[in-house]
Amino acid sequence: MNVTVGRVESFNAAHRLYNPAWSDEQNVAFFGPCSNANYHGHNYVLTVRLTGAPDAATGYVYDLKDLSRLIKREILDTFDHRNLNLDTEDFRQLNPTAENIARVCWQRLRPHLAPHLALSVTLHETDRNFVEYHG
Numbered sequence: 001m002n003v004t005v006g007r008v009e010s011f012n013a014a015h016r017l018y019n020p021a022w023s024d025e026q027n028v029a030f031f032g033p034c035s036n037a038n039y040h041g042h043n044y045v046l047t048v049r050l051t052g053a054p055d056a057a058t059g060y061v062y063d064l065k066d067l068s069r070l071i072k073r074e075i076l077d078t079f080d081h082r083n084l085n086l087d088t089e090d091f092r093q094l095n096p097t098a099e100n101i102a103r104v105c106w107q108r109l110r111p112h113l114a115p116h117l118a119l120s121v122t123l124h125e126t127d128r129n130f131v132e133y134h135g
């Protein structure tokens with residue numbers, strides 16, 4: 001029997017969508033105000049889901065308190081109240097789209113979870129825009 005457990009967290013961060021191979025005009029034409037040279041912010045909502053069989057002794061798939069600590073250590077402590085382009089190594093060379101942020105969050109968590117647990121990450125960038133990454 002597999003069960004999915006999850007945790008919702010949030011972080012505030014600034015970013016600019018920008019492809020350095022393009023001119024500023026091309027960037028603005030494609031990314032619009034998301035390419036504003038002076039950056040802009042989002043209240044990101046991150047949902048982390050773990051799927052696996054509940055442990056016979058505890059009934060837990062994964063202790064959600066431990067998941068909370070892991071997300072804080074691996075993601076919130078690095079991204080919350082930061083400029084993703086300027087303040088983080090993860091996005092110095094990587095465009096901080098919602099897709100890329102979700103993938104980076106997944107990559108930061110995966111090494112700390114047992115292989116039998118399936119991991120997926122959902123990132124809401126706005127109330128209406130979200131992406132999912134399953135690895």
Ligand SMILES: Nc1nc2c(c(=O)[nH]1)N=C([C@H](O)[C@H](O)COP(=O)(O)OP(=O)(O)OP(=O)(O)O)CN2
Pocket residue numbers: 017034096097098099125126127128129
């Ligand atoms: N595939 C992607 N498309 C878009 C991304 C992205 O990361 N991946 N990002 C953006 C913008 O950064 C931002 O998320 C969108 O802002 P906005 O258009 O203001 O979205 P809202 O939901 O707040 O407003 P609506 O008016 O409802 O669109 C754009 N695309």
